[in-house]
Amino acid sequence: MLRISTVRTVVFTAVRHPRVVLLGANNLQKAVQSKRHGSIIANLRNVPSSYSKKKRVGRGPSSGKGKTSGRGSKGQKQKESVQPWFEGGQTPISKLFPKIGFRSRIKKDYVQLNLERVQEWIDAGRLDSSEPITMKHLLDSRLCRGIKDGVKLLGNGSEKLTVPINITVSAASRNAVARVRELGGTVTSKYYNKLTLRAHLHPERFERVPLDADPVKKRNVFYYKNPDVGGYLTPPEAVPSTGENGWPDRRVFFVKRKKYLPPATIDLIRKKKLSKTASKSKLKAKRA
The missing domain is CATH 1.10.287 (Helix Hairpins)
Structure with a gap:
């Protein structure tokens, strides 16, 4: 049909x-x-892709075609060339106020440790003076907390230290080193970078503990070769000699030439300088 x-x-x-x-x-x-x-003919249908729905514009921002109806902005904003910090041509806030101070990239954030504090911990039995003391012992005994770049040993209250100790830190003052050596102990200033310091303080966090690092920058090399601060790179011939009152002789570290010379060589240099000054004074006396 x-x-x-x-x-x-x-x-x-x-x-x-x-x-x-x-x-x-x-x-x-x-x-x-x-x-x-x-x-x-009665069964023909439209292809779905042959037509599209009507675009409704200007009906709010949630549709994506609100306000400017998909036509964008005019003028400066049409090419997206305006940076988010641009303030329209007025003086930006970064230039409006002066900058005071700075943060040095060279400065190290050392935890300061005084000798009197070390003696208190030894008297309380929290540190063993008969064994070498490292920064890990200082951290585990809670003598130093929040170690970022290392520990610096200072000489405040040095007269209260009565026990010889063998301690290894990142840096030390000359007064602290002199006091410890006077009692028969040793102070070793050793270089640590971020990785080796973290491995030294928390070795359980590493499957394989990295090797020790050596200083690369010149100022660090000179510091850790200085025997007055107990540098671990100090040459054997540059052992500090004892001066007056048990203090080490600072002449060993010859700053002017950036070298470490034995005391005998420095004495010869000083004698030559004295002879030159004496001859100049004699010439001045004759001319007068």
Whole structure:
């Protein structure tokens, strides 16, 4: 049976185009005989990609097409060339106020440790003076906390220290080193970078403990070669000699030439200078 829509289509086509009906009569008869249901024209549908929904603009920012309706801005903002810190041409806040002070990149944030504090810990039994003392012992005994760049040994209350100690720190003052050596102990100033210091204080956090680092910068090399501060890179011939009152002789560290000379060589240099000054004074006396 033919549908009503098919009959209507055939009648309409016969009225408007009688030749098309005559030419397609045989095909239509074959279609009826093969029991095809309805017409092909009635089953046509639009392709989903052939049309799109209407774009609704200017209906709020949540739609993504609000305000400027997808047309963007005019003028300076149309090319996205304005930096987020640009203030429209007025004096920016970074230039409006003066800068006071600075943060040095060279300065080290050492934990300061005085000798009197070490003696208190030894008297309380929290440190063993018979064994070498390292920064890990100082951290575990809670004598030093929050170690960032190391520990510096200072000489405040040095008269209260009565026990010889063997201690290794990152830096030390000359007064502290002299007092410890006077009692028969030793102070070793050793260089640590961030990695080796962390491995020294917390070795349990490393599967493989890294090797010790040596100083690279010239100022660090000179410091850790200085025997007055107990540098661990001090040459054996530059052992400090004892001066007056048990204090080490600072002449061993010859700052002017950036070298470490034995005391005998420094004495010769000093004698030459004295002879030159004496000869100059004699010349001045003769001219007078």
